[in-house]
Amino acid sequence: MPKRTLIQNLLLTLKGMAMGAADVVPGVSGGTIAFISGIYEELIDSLSNFNMKALVVWRKEGTPALWQHLNGTFFLFLFTGIGISIFTLSKVVMHLLEAHPVLLWSFFFGLIIASVWMVGKSVKKWSIGTIASLIIGIAIAFWISSIQTTASVDAKWYIVLSGAIAICAMILPGISGAFILVLLGSYHIVYGAIADRDWMIIGLFAIGCGIGLLSFARVLKFLFTRFREITITLLTGFMIGSLYKVWPWKIKIGDGPLVVHTDGREDWMMENVLPGEFNGDAQMWLSIGCAVGGFLLIFILERFAPKEK
Numbered sequence: 001m002p003k004r005t006l007i008q009n010l011l012l013t014l015k016g017m018a019m020g021a022a023d024v025v026p027g028v029s030g031g032t033i034a035f036i037s038g039i040y041e042e043l044i045d046s047l048s049n050f051n052m053k054a055l056v057v058w059r060k061e062g063t064p065a066l067w068q069h070l071n072g073t074f075f076l077f078l079f080t081g082i083g084i085s086i087f088t089l090s091k092v093v094m095h096l097l098e099a100h101p102v103l104l105w106s107f108f109f110g111l112i113i114a115s116v117w118m119v120g121k122s123v124k125k126w127s128i129g130t131i132a133s134l135i136i137g138i139a140i141a142f143w144i145s146s147i148q149t150t151a152s153v154d155a156k157w158y159i160v161l162s163g164a165i166a167i168c169a170m171i172l173p174g175i176s177g178a179f180i181l182v183l184l185g186s187y188h189i190v191y192g193a194i195a196d197r198d199w200m201i202i203g204l205f206a207i208g209c210g211i212g213l214l215s216f217a218r219v220l221k222f223l224f225t226r227f228r229e230i231t232i233t234l235l236t237g238f239m240i241g242s243l244y245k246v247w248p249w250k251i252k253i254g255d256g257p258l259v260v261h262t263d264g265r266e267d268w269m270m271e272n273v274l275p276g277e278f279n280g281d282a283q284m285w286l287s288i289g290c291a292v293g294g295f296l297l298i299f300i301l302e303r304f305a306p307k308e309k
Contacts, residue, residue, distance in 0.1 A: 009077045015039060016081020021089045023082075023170050023177050024191070025097060025108070030082075032173040032239060036115040036298055039078070041224060043171070046071040047217030086194060105248035106287035110294030112239055112246055118298055119173070120236045123229055130233040137237020142244050144180075156204055162186040163208020168216040173235045247272040248287050 004012065015037045019030035034040040049070050058066040067073075096104045123130060162184045170177030181187040193201035223231040251273050275284045 004073070009073065012039070012074065012077040013081035013084075016078040016083075017085040017089060018081075019078075020082035020085025021092075022108075024086065025104075025178055029170065029173055029238075029242065030177065031169075031171045032112060032115055032242075034171070035173040035235065036111075036118055040173070042071070042074065043078070044217050044220045044224065046074055047213060048221040050214050050217075101250070102248045102283050102287050103290045105246055105250070106290040107294040109243065109246045109248055110291030110296075111298060112243060112294075113291075114295040114298035115173075116236055116239050119232065119239065123232055123236075125229060127229075130229050133230045133233040134237040134240075137234040138241040139237075141238040141241025144241075146244060158184075159186060159189065159201060159204040160208035160211075162190065163205040163210075164212035165208075167209040167212040171213070171216070171220070173239050244272065248291070249273050249275050 015033065018037070019033045022033050023030035031040070034043055054066060054069055057069045162181060165184065166177040166180045166186075168177075169180040178187060178191075181190055189201065190205050192198075193205070220231075249272065251271060275287075
């Protein structure tokens with residue numbers, strides 16, 4: 001695992017904050033942030049080290065060796081950033097989502113477009129397999145993004161299950177863990193618990209996240225080791241397919257406050273429209289500016305961020 005300077009560790013915390021903020025928004029993936037900021041494979045590799053070998057290392061060599069085996073410093077700074085963001089910046093993101101949704105979605109739209117280009121160019125050789133993988137990724141993400149939400153289920157076991165499923169999506173670029181929570185009907189329960197500091201719900205959700213994270217990371221590590229090019233194109237397809245969900249100009253399905261319909265839909269879910277159909281495109285140029293800002297941000301990160309293998 002790479003050794004980092006203090007500045008690089010603080011930058012890692014900032015990346016964690018960006019991941020946490022992204023995971024709050026239904027439609028944006030924290031995995032995308034990890035992927036484009038150069039820490040995705042290290043994250044997957046480090047998570048896969050939580051295994052029986054770690055217990056052997058601890059028993060034979062002690063806690064310092066275990067810390068190194070688990071890449072503990074990496075997790076310390078990364079999850080500090082994620083935690084700060086979820087408990088603080090998430091309120092800002094949710095406010096922007098309510099007050100300025102078009103501008104926020106425009107920013108993410110530009111960010112993901114640039115990410116697709118940055119990640120896609122890392123594919124060294126295109127073949128029938130990688131092209132098929134790209135198409136499959138696009139189709140899966142588009143299908144998930146177009147599903148309507150379901151009603152809430154607040155049973156304790158369901159909160160654990162929701163955490164296990166959502167965390168798998170949260171570490172997949174292009175598939176939003178928050179949106180998966182929306183589909184499962186647990187979004188308001190989980191983020192309401194975070195806002196209200198309901199530690200029982202938070203704890204149950206965290207248990208589910210731990211179960212899903214440690215098991216799914218091994219699958220991703222295997223895919224990166226054995227089928228790297230196909231895996232990268234699949235994840236790139238996920239990001240392309242997610243653009244349907246991140247399209248800035250949306251209108252509500254239904255009117256008025258939150259209402260759960262008989263078929264389970266919630267009317268705060270959005271459907272895409274052209275800019276002219278959304279309040280006469282009054283914010284169109286400002287929205288385009290936000291999209292360009294998100295697009296350029298990726299190139300700034302790529303240009304000035306420390307290179308990490």
